[in-house]
Amino acid sequence: MPTVIDSLAERHRRPASGGSRALVLSTRSVPPRQSLDFWHDAVLATLVGMDIATDGPTYDAALRTDHLGSLRITMVEGDPGRVHRSPRLIARGDGRDILVALQSSGRAHVEQDGRTTELRAGDIGFFETVRPFRATFPERFQLKIFTVPRELLGRSEADMRRLTARAVRPSGGLPALLTPMLERLADTSEAYTTPVAERLADAAVDLIAATAAARLGEDSAGRPGADRVLLMRIKTFIRWHLSDSGLTPRAVAQAHGISVRYLHRLFEAEDTTVSRWIRELRLYECRRELRAPAAEPVSLSRVARRWGFTGAARFSRAFRGTFGMSPTEWLDRERASRRTGEAPCRPDR
Structure with missing residues (x-):
């Protein structure tokens, strides 16, 4: 049965349609010995700089990235591995956006701002790109990552420190609405014309912001x-x-x-x-x-x-x-x- 990475690799080999916004990158497009270096460059070009470690000399992974209005959506599937957004990479200034990651399959152990948590299928995690973070993927995984401009999310640095490395589980309330919306938006992003894409992106940002506000409201410091x-x-x-x-x-x-x-x-x-x-x-x-x-x-x-x-x-x-x-x-x-x-x-x- 073909996997997501198989379809992404196939699309990478085919010319993109004239109206397509998406960029598809796959390690299967390069010799195996170059796969890890290729993946480092692909992640840097589409997300932010990260140190990536694996248990072997080669790596099997692919991503599709698309712009939907104010959002950049990156769907990633890969082998087990570890990533580290280190102070050295942050000093290069290649990231001030907020990453909102939906764990579609597999698990991730994430660490930021002195906390660790596990993201399971359906969970959402917030990552702040101006501070270090780590993530370990013990099994093959799929992530759908929404890069949100900081000014659109409207959260202070103090707020973000309270949101990172906490699993937002779709068991009820706003997360139960947000998870399926983000899932479908990532899967169908290329199907929308620009005006529709911009409206959907605005709606997604509003729901992400509402979810963040609700999470912060669980603490006594939350606004009324x-x-x-x-x-x-x-x-x-x-x-x-x-x-x-x-x-x-x-x-x-x-x-x-x-x-x-x-x-x-x-x-x-x-x-x-x-x-x-x-x-x-x-x-x-x-x-x-x-x-x-x-x-x-x-x-x-x-x-x-x-x-x-x-x-x-x-x-x-x-x-x-x-x-x-x-x-x-x-x-x-x-x-x-x-x-x-x-x-x-x-x-x-």
Whole structure:
């Protein structure tokens, strides 16, 4: 009976269809003696840098990675092994996103922030990429990993320290909704057109954020439930109206029948401000659109206005202030990396 890796390996040998967003990488596409080095490079290019150890000199694994709106989805299947996100790799700056991993099959023993736990089939785990973590896979496994931009999840570093290395089991409540949704989303990601994909990604991020909030609410430090729900509604509203240049804190507050002061207090609990959160979302969307292959030259001004910036100059100042380079410099590096076949330049990672 063919396995997932068999199908991935076969797809790696076939030309991708013209409309496909997915990238498929398999160790079966290289000589066995090169398989482990190939896998190191594949994981670095699609997730983050990790040290990978196995019991033998070769490794049988494959992955499929796809972008669905604001999410990057990576489905991984591999032999038993061990991974370590070490301080040495973190120092290279190749990861500031949150990894939300769904254990589809097999088991994983994970360790981060002084805790260890076992992920079983159906469980979900949160991984923080700016701090070390380890995972051991004692048997053949399949993972579906959702890379979530930190600004979309809206959790502080202190919150994330309470979420990592804790198994979110689908026994009831929000996890019982989240697990099957993520499972199906990963399996069918290529079937959706871009507008549908973006809406599904927004819904998935909202459900992931709600699940994280519920987990944090189990501790006494969690915010009151009404505030969490309201904040989720506000963030969803902001995402849907991101292209509106009139999306100000006052407009957001009026749309939800609350005072601007109360709105600011909600975002203070996230270690950010309303305006900064809106600006970071807009920059993320602009960067995502600029990165996508285009048949015609990209107009920075048009992209900036499409996502709510009032002009190219304001967009460029915000981009440089956040990423340390102008949009033009970043775009030139992206294009150069595509020509040379290197991993894309990610100034925020």
